[in-house]
Amino acid sequence: MIAAGDLRTHLEQAAAPPSPARAVATLARVEGRRLVTHPAIIVALALALVQSLPFIFSSDSTAEHNVGWLVQVSALFVSFAALLAVNLLASQSRRDGSEELFLATPMSLARRTIAWALAGAWAMGTVALLVLIGDLAIRAAGKGAATDTGRVLFPMFDLVQGPLLAGLFVLIGIAVARKLPKTVAGPLALVVLFVAGNYVLNAEGNPTWLRLTPFGPTFLDDGGALQALHVLYLVALGGVFLALALYRPGRSAKAGAWLAGGLSIATVSGALQLIL
Secondary structure (H helix, E strand, O other): OOOOHHHHHHHHHHHOOOOHHHHHHHHHHHHHHHHHHHHHHHHHHHHHHHHHHHHHHHHOOOOOOOOHHHHHHHHHHHHHHHHHHHHHHHHHHOOOOOOEEEEEEEEOOOHHHHHHHHHHHHHHHHHHHHHHHHHHHHHHHHOOOOOOOOOOOOOHHHHHHHHHHHHHHHHHHHHHHHHOOOHHHHHHHHHHHHHHHHHHOOOOOOOHHHHHHHHOOHHHHHOHHHHHHHHHHHHHHHHHHHHHOOOOOOOOOHHHHHHHHHHHHHHHHHHHHHHO
């Protein structure tokens, strides 16, 4: 038989709340699944498939041999969809008036925000798989996998930049949801980024300032140092938007420090990309 003391110990262990790190990780896993199965991302993947198949398997759609640009366009579609999806999901409780119910739980707003940020890894993984599968499909169809840069996937910087772009867009969506919990805020941010991206991608030539845009052409001929700086720059921008989502005036000293640090790193790495 179980002694009364042992039974009490077991009951106390069962009733004890999980550690904050474990709770955040669990929530991130749940929200990550919700994110990648959101209708916005499903539709984006379907559109990417529908628009890519004719170019890959038919010679009537294009006379180009190299169609690797399809992978880049598809990754951009999914990244935009991830921004919209995470924005709608993260702002849902504030839009439907149930935020007070979450405030009554042990999970604080800051921890829920961090969980959402970690859930973005699911979107990043989806884009990475999309890039890999797209490249293999192009090769299997006998087409060239080179993009507008003239390079193919392996070793291709887009395999790094693509998932990082998706992660950055997720963090932008979270920041917008936390600061502007209106239904129109997410779509408006999406339109602004889409217009900016369209302008950048259609700019004549490759001016140096394009390095400071997350969706600009990759500069594969610049060498590993500039590529590493661009990765650092994108990561720092992500940190800035996460800090903005967490920041609450007068109550978020750590978030303020993260914001200052992210801005400093982004500024220095951006300046070095323009100088080197």
